[in-house]
Every structure is written in structure tokens, then in C-alpha cells.
Amino acid sequence: MNLWDGVDVLVSEVGPRDGLQSITPIMPTEAKLRWIGALVEAGVREVEAGSFVPAHVVPQLADTAEVVRTLKRCHPGLHVAALVPNARGARAALEAGADKITLPLSASETHSLRNLRRTHAQVLDEVRAIAELLSRAGPNRPVFEGAVSTAFGCTLEGPVPEARVVALAERLVALGCDEVSLSDTTGYANPAQVRRLVKAVQAAVGPERMTGLHLHNTRGLGLANVLAGLEEGVRTFDASQGGLGGCPFAPGASGNVVTEDLVFMLEAMGLKTGIDLDRLLAARRILAEALPTEPLYGFLAEAGLPLGFRQAA
Amino acid sequence: MNLWDGVDVLVSEVGPRDGLQSITPIMPTEAKLRWIGALVEAGVREVEAGSFVPAHVVPQLADTAEVVRTLKRCHPGLHVAALVPNARGARAALEAGADKITLPLSASETHSLRNLRRTHAQVLDEVRAIAELLSRAGPNRPVFEGAVSTAFGCTLEGPVPEARVVALAERLVALGCDEVSLSDTTGYANPAQVRRLVKAVQAAVGPERMTGLHLHNTRGLGLANVLAGLEEGVRTFDASQGGLGGCPFAPGASGNVVTEDLVFMLEAMGLKTGIDLDRLLAARRILAEALPTEPLYGFLAEAGLPLGFRQAA
Numbered sequence: 001m002n003l004w005d006g007v008d009v010l011v012s013e014v015g016p017r018d019g020l021q022s023i024t025p026i027m028p029t030e031a032k033l034r035w036i037g038a039l040v041e042a043g044v045r046e047v048e049a050g051s052f053v054p055a056h057v058v059p060q061l062a063d064t065a066e067v068v069r070t071l072k073r074c075h076p077g078l079h080v081a082a083l084v085p086n087a088r089g090a091r092a093a094l095e096a097g098a099d100k101i102t103l104p105l106s107a108s109e110t111h112s113l114r115n116l117r118r119t120h121a122q123v124l125d126e127v128r129a130i131a132e133l134l135s136r137a138g139p140n141r142p143v144f145e146g147a148v149s150t151a152f153g154c155t156l157e158g159p160v161p162e163a164r165v166v167a168l169a170e171r172l173v174a175l176g177c178d179e180v181s182l183s184d185t186t187g188y189a190n191p192a193q194v195r196r197l198v199k200a201v202q203a204a205v206g207p208e209r210m211t212g213l214h215l216h217n218t219r220g221l222g223l224a225n226v227l228a229g230l231e232e233g234v235r236t237f238d239a240s241q242g243g244l245g246g247c248p249f250a251p252g253a254s255g256n257v258v259t260e261d262l263v264f265m266l267e268a269m270g271l272k273t274g275i276d277l278d279r280l281l282a283a284r285r286i287l288a289e290a291l292p293t294e295p296l297y298g299f300l301a302e303a304g305l306p307l308g309f310r311q312a313a
Numbered sequence: 314m315n316l317w318d319g320v321d322v323l324v325s326e327v328g329p330r331d332g333l334q335s336i337t338p339i340m341p342t343e344a345k346l347r348w349i350g351a352l353v354e355a356g357v358r359e360v361e362a363g364s365f366v367p368a369h370v371v372p373q374l375a376d377t378a379e380v381v382r383t384l385k386r387c388h389p390g391l392h393v394a395a396l397v398p399n400a401r402g403a404r405a406a407l408e409a410g411a412d413k414i415t416l417p418l419s420a421s422e423t424h425s426l427r428n429l430r431r432t433h434a435q436v437l438d439e440v441r442a443i444a445e446l447l448s449r450a451g452p453n454r455p456v457f458e459g460a461v462s463t464a465f466g467c468t469l470e471g472p473v474p475e476a477r478v479v480a481l482a483e484r485l486v487a488l489g490c491d492e493v494s495l496s497d498t499t500g501y502a503n504p505a506q507v508r509r510l511v512k513a514v515q516a517a518v519g520p521e522r523m524t525g526l527h528l529h530n531t532r533g534l535g536l537a538n539v540l541a542g543l544e545e546g547v548r549t550f551d552a553s554q555g556g557l558g559g560c561p562f563a564p565g566a567s568g569n570v571v572t573e574d575l576v577f578m579l580e581a582m583g584l585k586t587g588i589d590l591d592r593l594l595a596a597r598r599i600l601a602e603a604l605p606t607e608p609l610y611g612f613l614a615e616a617g618l619p620l621g622f623r624q625a626a
Contacts, residue, residue, distance in 0.1 A: 158621025188619040190581035191540050219619075220574040220612030221581075224536040227504050231544075261533040268503035268534075299533030306501040306532075308471030 003045055003079050008271040010046060010236040011263055012212070013039055015287070016067070017048040017083055018256055019244025020060050023294055029063045031290040033070055038286045039241070042279035046079040047071070048102070048238070052089030068096040081145075085116050087129035093142065094133065100143040103127060104183070105172060107165045108154035111185070115149075124171055131176025145179045146172030147214065151197065153188030162197055169201045169210070179211040181236070184225065187218020187255075191228035198232040212236035215257050217243060217297075222257035223265055230271075237262060241284055242296030258298035260284060267311050277311060316358055316392050321584040323549040324576055325525070326352055327361040328600070329380070330396055331569055332557025333373050334364065336607055342376045344603040346383055351599045352554070355592035359392040360384070361415070361551070365402030381409040394458075398429050400442035406455065407446065413456040416440060417496070418485060420478045421467035424498070428462075437484055444489025458492045459485030460527065464510065466501030475510055482514045482523070492524040494549070497538065500531020504541035511545040525549035528570050530556060530610075535570035536578055543584075550575060554593075554600055555609030571611035573597060580624050590624060 003010065016036060020027055027035075036047055049071055050064025064082060071080050081100035084090045093101045105123050106112035112123060127146060134141045150157075151165045169180045182197060194213070202210045213229045215222050215237065226237055239262045245255030263275045281301060288296055316323065329349060333340055340348075349360055362384055363377025377395060384393050394413035397403045406414045418436050419425035429436060440459060447454045463470075464478045482493045495510060507526070515523045526542045528535050528550065539550055552575045558568030576588045594614060601609055 153619050153621075155620055158619070186619070187616065190578060192582035218612065218616045219577060220571070221536055221578050223534055224540045224578060227537045227540050258533070264532060265503060265534050265537060269505035299531065303500065303531045306466050306471070306499070307468055308466075 006272060007045065007274045008235070009230070009266050009273055011044070011259060011266070011273050011275060012046040012048065012081065012236055012238045013044050013241060013259055014048040014214070014238045014256060015240040015242070015244045015259070017050050017061065018238070019240040019242070021051065021058050022245045022255065023060070023291070025291060025293060026060055027290055029066055032063070032067055033074075035283065035287050035290060036067075036071060037074070038279070038283035040075045040078055042283050043273070043275040044078075044280075045274055046081060046100070048081040048083065049098075051083035051085070052092040053083075053085055065092060065096040068093070068098050072097040084130070086118075086126045087133060090130040090133055094137055098142050100145060101130070102145040102147050102181075103130060103177075104147045104149045105168055106149045106154075106185070107160045107168055108150040108157040110156040111150045111154050114156070120168070124175060127172060127175045127177065134176070143178050144176065145181055145212070146177035147181045147183050148172070149183040149185045149214075151182040152184040152193055153186055155186045162200060165197060166200045166204045170204050173205045173209055179209055180205055181210075181212035181214060183214035184216050185214075187216035187221075189215060189225050190221060191224050194225045194228040195232055198229055198234060202232070207233055210234070212238065214238040216255055217257050218255070223261060226257060226262060226265070239263075241280075241287055242301075243298055244287070244294070244296065258300075260298050260300045264300045264305070268309070270312065272312055277305060319585060320358065320587045321548070322543070322579050322586055323359060324357070324572060324579070324586050324588060325359040325361065325394065325549055325551045326357050326554060326572055327527070327551045327569060328553040328555070328557045328572070330361040330363050330374065331551070332553040332555070334371050335558045335568065336373070336604070338604060338606060339373055340603055342379055345376070345380055346387075348596065348600050348603060349380075349384060350387070351592070351596035353388045353391055355596050356586070356588040357391075357593075358587055359394060359413070361394040361396065362411075364396035364398070365405040366396075366398055378405060378409040381406070381411050385410045397443070399431075399439040400446060403443040403446055407450055411455050413458060414443070415458040415460050415494075416443060416490075417460045417462045418481055419462045419467075419498070420473045420481055421463040421470040423469040424463045424467050427469070433481070437488060440485060440488045440490065447489070456491050457489065458494055458525070459490035460494045460496050461485070462496040462498045462527075464495040465497040465506055466499055468499045475513060478510060479513045479517045483517050486518045486522055492522050493518055494523075494525035494527060496527035497529050498527075500529035500534075502528060502538050503534060504537050507538045507541040508545055511542055511547060515545070520546055523547070525551065527551040529568055530570050531568070536574060539570060539575060539578070552576075554597055555614075556611050557600070557607070557609065571613075573611050573613045577613045577618070581622070583625065585625055590618060
């Protein structure tokens with residue numbers, strides 16, 4: 001099955017990476033695979049399975065290579081994505097068989113230094129090295145995505161100039177990224193800004209290369225921002241089951257857009273995601289059992305589906 | 314000051330009515346007035362102060378006449394709205410000096426019978442009687458709003474035909490309502506439906522009479538639905554401070570759209586509400602002190618404003 005068969009909008013599940021990386025209890029590999037298996041069962045087409053960072057930096061994701069390998073073996077149709085901070089990580093992702101590798105380039109250089117300990121120029125050097133690596137990887141090589149993070153503002157620098165985001169997106173494509181996406185790492189985005197920035201990046205790199213949005217719900221605007229992106233033609237949205245990754249000091253303030261709520265919104269609007277909501281809620285219960293001490297967020301799981309609600313086949 | 318001076322979008326605070334009516338602890342009149350005073354201080358222009366229903370039906374709102382009268386005396390510039398279930402309530406609202414009276418007509422007749430113990434025909438008779446009453450009330454008579462509730466679906470009937478909503482909106486205007494609004498009483502709405510229904514009602518009654526949206530956040534789509542309404546030209550949105558009125562059985566699932574989050578979204582988009590966010594958060598703290606056992610919802614109050622965020626003057 002092609003990734004996009006019968007699907008209007010691709011909901012890319014990033015919980016196993018972005019969600020898990022910010023929580024303390026380590027989720028055993030077996031539990032991750034059971035959870036992701038349930039997501040696949042629900043119809044999820046793409047999962048960001050982990051991050052190829054040194055194990056001592058993010059112990060939670062030390063098993064990323066094993067998770068990627070097992071997923072490709074057990075669910076050959078699943079599009080398995082992985083984050084990589086540099087060329088070394090990209091090599092590991094390639095070896096494990098990832099279908100997509102995502103390199104984050106923080107528009108805020110202060111954040112880039114904190115996050116990857118690299119300046120913009122240094123990260124762009126890694127992009128060049130990864131493109132070079134992939135050019136030798138044959139026809140089935142993974143998709144290479146450059147993700148401009150803190151694109152809508154930074155908790156360290158404050159507002160981020162839109163021209164800088166556009167320029168970085170252009171550089172990513174010029175140096176060999178197949179696609180660029182924009183990440184609201186800090187939950188600062190608003191719908192007007194999403195529209196403006198998506199349009200500007202589409203104009204700069206071509207709409208077919210400006211593919212995805214990674215939005216957080218920190219200030220409750222996650223789904224409104226998705227709507228703004230949708231209306232500008234974006235068709236791939238990251239989301240995290242149970243809003244996993246929400247700041248523990250902000251009850252109710254989930255991290256990523258909650259997958260269940262996003263899928264509900266899209267399906268209610270008549271947009272096909274390929275995901276069955278009842279099964280998605282079943283996967284959430286598996287996640288909840290695996291992480292009994294972590295709060296899960298989201299409205300749909302509490303409120304349930306509207307009476308008489310039916311998903312398109 | 315005119316209600317709309319310097320304001321792009323009117324955020325109408327319905328917490329004192331829709332919020333309080335669904336919670337158990339009775340808020341003393343003094344506390345209500347202190348809270349609403351803080352909202353006025355923050356720049357809130359319109360408040361739904363209560364409901365003219367028999368005291369034994371909603372004890373929480375038994376002081377509505379006193380609240381309306383006091384607000385008009387202490388805050389002459391404030392636009393004071395009140396809900397009325399019938400002509401008797403409208404007479405009381407008129408006597409108290411309300412600036413706007415809102416009559417709910419539930420698109421679901423099952424819900425209408427439960428809520429007002431009246432069929433559609435019986436409610437429309439009340440509309441006729443209220444229009445007659447107001448026609449004799451002189452030039453400063455209150456605005457008469459007909460609110461089509463359960464317009465996006467009903468927890469008792471399920472989906473509600475859009476043609477029925479449009480027909481009821483037309484009847485309300487034909488019988489004398491100055492304005493109609495649409496209420497997502499059940500939190501069933503999605504952005505595509507909001508667009509469709511707003512357009513259809515605008516076409517039927519004229520865009521200048523299709524004024525407001527009353528949206529709930531039960532399934533997390535509140536602000537996305539606001540955005541859809543905004544894009545169709547709606548400029549008045551109800552909201553409730555702290556999402557007051559949320560179902561106690563659904564943690565995190567607030568009732569009404571949360572005022573703080575809505576004002577933040579609008580101001581971040583560059584739309585003026587006339588409301589100062591810091592003062593609005595101060596009013597929320599006054600509310601929290603007055604209702605120590607009630608959970609308050611919303612993301613902004615937990616997450617805070619983005620670094621470097623500035624409201625337009």
C-alpha cells in the first residue's frame with residue numbers, strides 16, 4: 001500500500017520520539033512495539049520511531065535502531081521515520097532501514113546551540129554530509145526531511161524573524177533535503193502566522209517541498225493552527241498520542257497536538273486519514289497501561305464521539 | 314464608548330451565566346460583581362450576566378435582576394446581556410435594564426422540550442410575544458437575539474439537519490429577532506460544518522443579522538471552530554473564563570471556549586479585542602478565589618504568554 005492511498009491528510013505519529021523523549025519513565029522496547037503495533041492496527045501510516053542520538057543523552061531512545069528494524073520487519077507497509085541530529089545519526093538510521101530521516105535545524109541559533117550544540121553553519125554542514133551519504137544509498141534511500149524548529153518563536157530568543165525561517169528552509173533544500181517542514185517547538189504559533197509562514201516557505205522552496213507542520217498545543221491553539229495549515233495546502237501533520245510530552249508543570253497543557261483530537265477533527269471535516277478512531281482510542285489505552293504514572297491529554301478520549309458520528313469508510 | 318470602538322472581534326463573556334449555571338456551589342452576588350468588575354477592568358465589553366428563569370430552576374442565577382441592575386449602575390459602558398426562556402423573562406430583563414436579551418431555540422426539539430419544556434412552535438410564540446413587548450419599549454430597547462442552540466448536533470437526537478437550523482434562523486428573524494446566533498451546545502461542531510452553516514444562515518437572513526457563535530470546547534475543537542467562523546465573517550464569539558461550565562466527568566474537557574485562550578489567539582493574530590491579557594488573567598485569579606473547589610480550564614493561564622509577546626495598543 002502506498003503511503004497516500006485513500007488518505008487526504010497524513011497524520012504522522014511522533015509520540016514514540018517527541019512524546020517519550022521528554023518523560024522520565026523508560027518505556028521498554030516490547031511496550032513500544034506493542035503500542036506502535038496497535039497504532040498500525042488503527043491505520044496509522046507513518047510513525048517517528050525514535051532518534052539516533054547517543055544513548056547517554058536520551059536513554060529513553062537508546063533502542064531506536066532495534067525499534068526501527070523490528071517495525072520494518074513486522075509492519076513492512078509502515079513508513080518509519082527517525083530523527084537524526086547529524087550525519088553519524090543518519091548513517092545509523094540508514095543502516096536500520098528508516099524510510100524517512102528528519103534533521104532539526106533550529107531557527108533560533110541559541111536554541112540550536114542548546115539542543116544540538118551546533119551553530120546554524122555547523123548544522124548545515126551536517127545536512128550537506130547527509131545528502132552526500134544518501135546520494136550513495138541507491139534508489140530506495142529514505143526521504144530526507146529538514147525540519148525548521150522554533151520556526152514560530154523561541155523560549156530563549158523570543159520572536160523569530162520570518163525571513164530567517166524562509167532563508168533556512170531555502171538552504172536546507174539547496175543542500176539536499178527533499179522536503180522541509182516547520183515546527184512550533186515552543187507552542188508559540190498562531191493561525192495567522194502559520195498561514196503567512198507556510199505561504200512564504202512554499203513560495204521559496206515550492207509547495208511540493210514544504211510538506212509538513214509539527215505543532216504543539218501548549219497554548220491550546222494546536223488544532224486552530226492545523227486548520228490554518230490545511231487551508232494553505234499542508235497535508236502532513238505530526239501529532240502525539242495522548243499529547244505525550246506535555247510539560248508536567250502545566251496540567252492540561254499538552255505538548256504535541258493530540259493525535260486522537262486531530263484525527264477526530266479531520267474525519268469530522270470529511271478528510272480521510274485512514275485511521276479508525278475506535279482503534280486509535282484502543283491504542284491509547286495500551287499506551288496508558290504502559291505508562292501508568294504519566295498523564296495523558298486530549299479531549300476526545302474523555303468526551304467520546306458525538307452521538308451518531310460515523311467515519312467515512 | 315461604543316461597543317465596537319477599537320475592537321475587531323467582540324468576545325462576549327458568558328461565564329456568569331453559562332459557566333455558573335452548571336456548577337453546584339452558589340457564587341454570592343458580591344463575588345459575581347467583583348469578578349465581573351475585574352473583567353470590565355480588563356476591557357471586556359459584553360457580559361451575559363445571568364438568566365431570567367425561575368429561581369427554583371437555577372438557584373445559582375436567582376440574583377440575575379440584581380446583578381444586571383448593579384452592573385448597569387456601576388459600569389454604564391458595559392453591554393449587559395441576559396438569557397430569557399420566554400416573554401415573562403424578557404419582561405424582567407427589560408425592567409432590570411439589560412442591553413441585550415437572548416432567547417435560545419433548540420434546533421433539536423427533543424432538547425427544546427427538556428430545556429424549556431416547549432416545542433418549536435411554543436418557543437416561536439414566545440419570540441412573537443417578546444418582539445411585541447420590545448416594540449413598545451422605546452428607542453433604547455435592548456437588542457433581541459435568537460440563539461439557535463444544538464445547531465451542530467444534539468446529545469439526544471444526534472446529527473441535526475442543517476436545513477432545519479437555517480429554517481429556524483429565518484423564522485426567528487421573521488418573528489422579530491434583530492440578530493441570530495448559532496450555539497454548539499454539545500461540543501459537536503467541526504470547522505467545515507461551522508463554515509457551511511454560517512454561510513447558509515448568512516445567505517438566509519443576511520450576514521448583518523447572523524452575528525455570533527457560541528462554541529464549546531468539549532472535543533478540543535473550540536478555537537479551530539472560532540477560526541472557521543472568523544474566516545466566514547463572524548465577529549462576535551461567546552467564551553467563558555476558565556472554561557467554566559465544563560463537565561465534571563470530563564477532566565480537561567472544558568465547557569465553553571476559554572476566554573483567556575480565545576483572546577490570546579485573536580490578539581496573537583493581530584485582531585483587537587480591547588481586552589488586556591494580563592488583567593484578564595488577574596480576573597481569572599479572582600474567579601478562582603471565589604470558587605476554590607471548581608476546576609478551571611485553559612492553556613494560557615498555565616503556559617503563560619510567549620517570551621516577547623506584545624498586544625497591539
